[in-house]
Amino acid sequence: xxxxxxxxxxRSANKNSGNTAKERxxxxxxxxxxxxxxxxxxxxxxxxxxxISKYVDVAGNQIDVALENRHRxxxxxxxxxxxxxxxxxxxxxxxxxxxxxxxxx
Amino acid sequence: MGAKVVTITSGKGGVGKTTTVANLGVxxxxxxxxxxxxxxxxxxxxxxxxxxxxxxxxxxxxxxxEGRCKIRQAMIKHKLFPELYLIxxxxxxxxxxxxxxxxxxxxxxxxxxxxxxxxxSPAGIERGFRNAVAPSDEVLIVTNPxxxxxxxxxxxxxxxxxxxxxxxxxxxxRAKIDLIRKGEMLSAEDVTDILAIRLIGIxxxxxxxxxxxxxxxxxTLNENSRAGMAFRNIARRLMGENVPxxxxxxxxxxLRRIARLLSGG
Numbered sequence: 001x002x003x004x005x006x007x008x009x010x011r012s013a014n015k016n017s018g019n020t021a022k023e024r025x026x027x028x029x030x031x032x033x034x035x036x037x038x039x040x041x042x043x044x045x046x047x048x049x050x051x052i053s054k055y056v057d058v059a060g061n062q063i064d065v066a067l068e069n070r071h072r073x074x075x076x077x078x079x080x081x082x083x084x085x086x087x088x089x090x091x092x093x094x095x096x097x098x099x100x101x102x103x104x105x
Numbered sequence: 106m107g108a109k110v111v112t113i114t115s116g117k118g119g120v121g122k123t124t125t126v127a128n129l130g131v132x133x134x135x136x137x138x139x140x141x142x143x144x145x146x147x148x149x150x151x152x153x154x155x156x157x158x159x160x161x162x163x164x165x166x167x168x169x170x171e172g173r174c175k176i177r178q179a180m181i182k183h184k185l186f187p188e189l190y191l192i193x194x195x196x197x198x199x200x201x202x203x204x205x206x207x208x209x210x211x212x213x214x215x216x217x218x219x220x221x222x223x224x225x226s227p228a229g230i231e232r233g234f235r236n237a238v239a240p241s242d243e244v245l246i247v248t249n250p251x252x253x254x255x256x257x258x259x260x261x262x263x264x265x266x267x268x269x270x271x272x273x274x275x276x277x278x279r280a281k282i283d284l285i286r287k288g289e290m291l292s293a294e295d296v297t298d299i300l301a302i303r304l305i306g307i308x309x310x311x312x313x314x315x316x317x318x319x320x321x322x323x324x325t326l327n328e329n330s331r332a333g334m335a336f337r338n339i340a341r342r343l344m345g346e347n348v349p350x351x352x353x354x355x356x357x358x359x360l361r362r363i364a365r366l367l368s369g370g
Binding site for chain 2: 016017018019021022024025026028029032033071072
């Protein structure tokens with residue numbers, strides 16, 4: 001019975017528009033806060049990849065750049081998997097490149 | 106010393122800034138506070154109408170700033186509260202008629218004689234917003250539980266932070282309790298979570314609000330209005346009182362009462 005009324009109140013829906021609104025906002029604001037729209041971030045990623053590739057081999061030619069928010073300050077987190085160049089290496093080493101956002105004083 | 110200057114702003118237009126200023130002004134006056142409201146939206150005068158004082162304007166904010174009248178001459182006394190005043194905005198000028206320094210000087214002259222000075226900021230982030238925020242001790246950001254309004258609120262918070270204007274507080278206006286309960290609207294927790302600022306009030310959507318502004322009688326004078334109650338609570342919080350948030354339940358809905366009974370909740 002309770003379930004029936006819960007469904008009537010819309011609680012059974014896993015994905016409702018309130019959640020969608022929250023997720024969209026989080027995505028929008030993370031880019032707004034450092035004034036870096038998603039398209040420009042892609043450009044930046046390609047450039048970072050180019051620069052790093054001059055010095056080390058980037059595994060899979062792929063880097064992962066994410067924007068994180070911590071109490072209204074933003075963090076740009078890049079994960080760059082590099083291929084080890086010594087002969088005895090077997091896999092990849094990962095190095096992290098953290099850059100704090102300059103917008104937040 | 107003297108009055109606390111509180112600026113009410115939002116970024117986005119149409120979220121209920123003017124209604125909020127009118128209602129907080131009346132609610133504070135009812136609590137015995139001496140209050141001046143300043144309409145800083147030059148060129149788009151509104152607060153006088155919501156307060157029901159539009160027929161009594163002789164001088165306005167720009168007249169004061171440009172020295173055509175004394176401050177007292179531009180202050181319109183409210184009909185019901187002798188210690189509640191409005192300084193109306195000019196209707197025919199633009200934002201550049203007033204500077205942030207003018208606003209600071211004006212409020213400094215008013216501070217000794219009042220408890221609260223509430224400034225109604227125009228929408229946007231340009232000169233008018235800068236004027237409104239310049240003299241503030243506290244900033245209240247009004248937003249609605251909608252993606253675009255919250256995004257603009259975030260922008261305002263960023264600008265205030267860059268100006269070292271203490272932590273702003275949030276008023277979530279036009280919350281639709283039923284939609285929030287169904288998960289079809291951002292909740293107060295969602296919004297404060299995203300914006301990372303303190304909540305000072307949740308004002309439910311209330312059908313009493315429009316008739317109130319039609320009549321020029323702020324809704325907080327209506328004892329039956331839930332929005333009015335929310336504004337009274339915010340006024341008490343502004344005075345430093347610890348007022349618990351209203352329960353979000355809409356107890357008048359019979360169907361929901363039955364549902365609650367049946368589910369044992």
